[in-house]
Each structure stands twice: as structure tokens, then as C-alpha cells.
Amino acid sequence: MxxxxxxxxxxxxxxxxxxxxxxxxxxxxxxxxxxxxxxxxxxxTGHAYIIGVTGAPGAGKSTLVNQLVVKYRAQNKLVAVLAIDPSSPFSGGAVLGDRVRMTDHYRDPGVYIRSLSTRGHHGGLSRAAREIVKLLDAFGHDIIIIETVGVGQTELSVMDLADTTVVVTVPEGGDGVQVMKAGLNEIADLFVVNKADRDGADRIKAELELSVHLRPAVGWRPLVLMTQASNDIGIDALVQAIGRHGDYQREHHDPARDGERRTREFIEVLTSELEERTERALKNGAGGSAERVLGEIREGSLNPYSATRRIIEDHAAIARLLDEGGPKAVRE
Ligand SMILES: Nc1nc2c(ncn2[C@@H]2O[C@H](COP(=O)(O)OP(=O)(O)OP(=O)(O)O)[C@@H](O)[C@H]2O)c(=O)[nH]1
Ligand SMILES: [Mg+2]
Incomplete structure (x- = not known):
């Protein structure tokens, strides 16, 4: 059945x-x-091109993503957007009410938009984001755009998924310095100075260009572009720059790095699977010796290290634990 x-x-x-x-x-x-x-x-999976868009709250990321969607749709590409949303309205975001939301904009079946709350994911956010991106990829999207606020390690780790990472800055005082502090300059493949209609855009562009040129001259050199997302200015050039970065990566493709990336992914999936199964099993009553060990842990009569050794060295106990936390309903 x-x-x-x-x-x-x-x-x-x-x-x-x-x-x-x-x-x-x-x-x-x-x-x-x-x-x-x-x-x-x-x-x-493996067909989609993944673009990460990050930067300060209110920098115009969503506005920019909106425009990118329009451009890629004009090329007839199927586009998905994954917006990683900070759960609290106070933890970031543009001035309340001033925030651009993409969700209401599209009735186009060629565009799929989804947001992922950061709440309740702890360390698991990047795993969930990666799996959602895989789903969007396998579904047949050509372009997947991930928007995340460039604050906090968790949000930034999501940018590892991107083939091209776009860091959005604004002319507002000191944004260049903020970008450096947050470590955004290290992950940027492209810098965008958005809101270039405002004063100071040239200055931050020069600052960013300087920081790029101070780097050792190996590999891809991030480009610095100016946009006015809300006026559709500079977006075509951004699409072109993303394409150039994609070409560069294809030309400098390194199979050894693919191997490392796949190994990292495997270790991550394996360890988080073990963690999730353990948690589920202990919550639902693992039975057997794991249950007894958990009882002693609760009472405080056993330390976590001895408890771990007792479970890991008892192969039947560990097998049962992993089984209990596994996908029972779909097992053959
Ligand atoms: N002047 C000007 N305003 C812009 C430009 N691009 C976006 N904005 C405005 O900036 C405000 C914030 O834009 P959003 O796109 O919501 O910014 P965001 O970076 O996605 O914000 P969060 O997701 O809340 O971090 C909106 O009022 C936009 O209309 C621009 O090029 N120039
Ligand atoms: Mg946004």
C-alpha cells in the first residue's frame, strides 16, 4: 500500500x-x-543556481530580490525565493511597516516564495535551509534566491548554500565598517551599494573597492555594483555580474573541493540525524537500557559521559535508540 x-x-x-x-x-x-x-x-538536485542575498536590516534586500525575480522571469526561468525571517519583529528588519514583503506580489506559477522562521531551529537552521533548497531544486527551479539578514552566525551560515553571495550595503553612515565587522566582506562574491539615489554611495563604493583590492590577488575578486532597487536601476548589471561569477566558478571548477564539500555535508547530515533520533527516542521513551540510563541521568546519579559510554558500548542499546527515533511510519 x-x-x-x-x-x-x-x-x-x-x-x-x-x-x-x-x-x-x-x-x-x-x-x-x-x-x-x-x-x-x-x-x-544539482540543477538550480543558488543566489544568496544578505546585508543589514532594511538595506533593500527584498526589493532587490523582487527585481531579480522579474529579470529571471523575463528569461523564462523558474524562480524560488527562500526568505530566512528573523522571528521577532524587533530583532531586525526595516522600520516597521516599511518592510517589503514578496509574498503578496506573485500570482505567477513560475515563482515560488517561502519564508523560513529562524525561531526554534537553534543550530538546525542551516540544515533546514539546505534541505528546503534541495526540495526547491529537485522541484525544477532554475534559480533559487535566499534572503537573510546579515547579522548573526546562524543567518550567515545559510550563505554557505549559495553559489553566488550578494552582500547588500547602503550609503548610510558607517555601513562599510559594519559590513567588515560582521564578516560580510569575507563571504561576498558581489557587493551591491543599494539606495544609490542617496548621498554617500560613491564613498562606500570606494571603501568596498579598496577592501577588495587589499586582498591577496587569488581567485575571484568581488565586484562592487550600485543599484537603486526601488527604481529598477542597476539590476540588469547585477544579473550579468551573477552570471559572470557563475561562469568563473565553472571555469575554475575544482573536483577536490567538491569532494570536501560532499564529505562535510555527509558528516553534518549524519551527526544531526543521530542527534535528532536520540532526542526523539528519549522523548518518546526509548525502552530498554537507554531508558534506565536516562532515569539515572534525570536523578543525577549518573554523569553524562558515563551514560554515553554505557549506551554507545552497548550495541543493542544504541541500535534500539536509533531505531526508536527513526522514521517508523515509512519503514518497509
Ligand atoms: N531610496 C531608496 N529606497 C529603497 C531602495 N531600495 C529599497 N528601498 C526601500 O527601503 C525599504 C526597505 O526595503 P526592504 O526591501 O524591505 O529591505 P530589506 O533589506 O529586505 O529589509 P529586512 O528584510 O527587513 O531586513 C523599503 O521602504 C524600500 O522601498 C533604493 O534603491 N532607494
Ligand atoms: Mg527583507
Missing amino acids: ASKLDSLLDRFAKQDRLALARLITRVENRSAEVSTVMERIYGR
């Missing part, structure tokens, strides 16, 4: 957007089926 998950995956393969939405929700909620889902769709 086909499970509910099977039929969801079938519908996903037939480009059913509701199925895509449901699968993304499962990733967000850390359902025990996530690994099964990823396993099934992984073979269809």
Missing part, C-alpha cells in the same frame, strides 16, 4: 506546488520522515 508520504512524493514529482509546500513544512517541523524525503529527491 502506498503511504501518504509516497503519494506526496509522487505529486511533488509531478510539480504539484501544494506537495512542495507540504514537504517543506515537514522539513520545518523536523518530521522523522525528513531523511527519507531527502533520500528520495536527492537524485534530482
Whole structure:
């Protein structure tokens, strides 16, 4: 009998957007089926070009992303946007009410927009973001744009997923310095000075160019572009620059680095899978010796290191623990 998950995956393969939405929700909620889902769709990934857009709150990232969507749609590309949203309205964001939201803008079936709250993900945000990007990729999107505020390690780690990272700055006082402080200059493939209609745009452009030229002359040199996102000025040049960076990477493709990246991804998936299974199993009552060990941990009569050794060295206990926390419902 086909499970509910099977039929969801079938519908996903037939480009059913509701199925895509449901699968993304499962990733967000850390359902025990996530690994099964990823396993099934992984073979269809690797087609999309992933663009990361980051920068200070209110810099105009969403406005810029909106314009990029328009340009890529004009090239007939299927576009997805993943907006990583800080959960508190006070933790960032443009002046309240001044914030551009993309969600209401599109009835176009060639554009898929989704936001991912940073709330409740802890260290798992980058895993969830990566898995959602894989889903969007496997679904058949040509371009995936990730928007995230450039504050905080978690938000920034998401930019690792991007093929091209665009750092958005504004002429406002000291933004250049802020960019350096936040470490944004290290991850930028392209700098955009947005709101170039305001005073000081030339100055920050010069600052950023200087910082680029102070770097050792190896590899790709980030370009500095000026845009007025709200007036559709400079966006075509940005699209071109993204294309150039993509070409550069294809020409300088290094298989050894691919191998390292795949190894890192594997270790990350393995360790977080172990962590999630352990948590689920202990929460739901793992049974057997793991249950007894957990009882002693709760009482404080056993230290976590001895407890860990007892479970890891008891192969039956660890196997049962991982099994209990695994995707029971979809197991054959
Ligand atoms: N003057 C000017 N304003 C702009 C420009 N681009 C965007 N804005 C305005 O800047 C404000 C914030 O834009 P958003 O696109 O929401 O900025 P954001 O970086 O996505 O903001 P958060 O997601 O909240 O961090 C909006 O009022 C935009 O209309 C520009 O080129 N010039
Ligand atoms: Mg935004």
C-alpha cells in the first residue's frame, strides 16, 4: 500500500506546488520522515543556481530580490525565493511597516516564495535551509534566491548554500565598517551599494573597492555594483555580474573541493540525524537500557559521559535508540 508520504512524493514529482509546500513544512517541523524525503529527491538536485542575498536590516534586500525575480522571469526561468525571517519583529528588519514583503506580489506559477522562521531551529537552521533548497531544486527551479539578514552566525551560515553571495550595503553612515565587522566582506562574491539615489554611495563604493583590492590577488575578486532597487536601476548589471561569477566558478571548477564539500555535508547530515533520533527516542521513551540510563541521568546519579559510554558500548542499546527515533511510519 502506498503511504501518504509516497503519494506526496509522487505529486511533488509531478510539480504539484501544494506537495512542495507540504514537504517543506515537514522539513520545518523536523518530521522523522525528513531523511527519507531527502533520500528520495536527492537524485534530482544539482540543477538550480543558488543566489544568496544578505546585508543589514532594511538595506533593500527584498526589493532587490523582487527585481531579480522579474529579470529571471523575463528569461523564462523558474524562480524560488527562500526568505530566512528573523522571528521577532524587533530583532531586525526595516522600520516597521516599511518592510517589503514578496509574498503578496506573485500570482505567477513560475515563482515560488517561502519564508523560513529562524525561531526554534537553534543550530538546525542551516540544515533546514539546505534541505528546503534541495526540495526547491529537485522541484525544477532554475534559480533559487535566499534572503537573510546579515547579522548573526546562524543567518550567515545559510550563505554557505549559495553559489553566488550578494552582500547588500547602503550609503548610510558607517555601513562599510559594519559590513567588515560582521564578516560580510569575507563571504561576498558581489557587493551591491543599494539606495544609490542617496548621498554617500560613491564613498562606500570606494571603501568596498579598496577592501577588495587589499586582498591577496587569488581567485575571484568581488565586484562592487550600485543599484537603486526601488527604481529598477542597476539590476540588469547585477544579473550579468551573477552570471559572470557563475561562469568563473565553472571555469575554475575544482573536483577536490567538491569532494570536501560532499564529505562535510555527509558528516553534518549524519551527526544531526543521530542527534535528532536520540532526542526523539528519549522523548518518546526509548525502552530498554537507554531508558534506565536516562532515569539515572534525570536523578543525577549518573554523569553524562558515563551514560554515553554505557549506551554507545552497548550495541543493542544504541541500535534500539536509533531505531526508536527513526522514521517508523515509512519503514518497509
Ligand atoms: N531610496 C531608496 N529606497 C529603497 C531602495 N531600495 C529599497 N528601498 C526601500 O527601503 C525599504 C526597505 O526595503 P526592504 O526591501 O524591505 O529591505 P530589506 O533589506 O529586505 O529589509 P529586512 O528584510 O527587513 O531586513 C523599503 O521602504 C524600500 O522601498 C533604493 O534603491 N532607494
Ligand atoms: Mg527583507
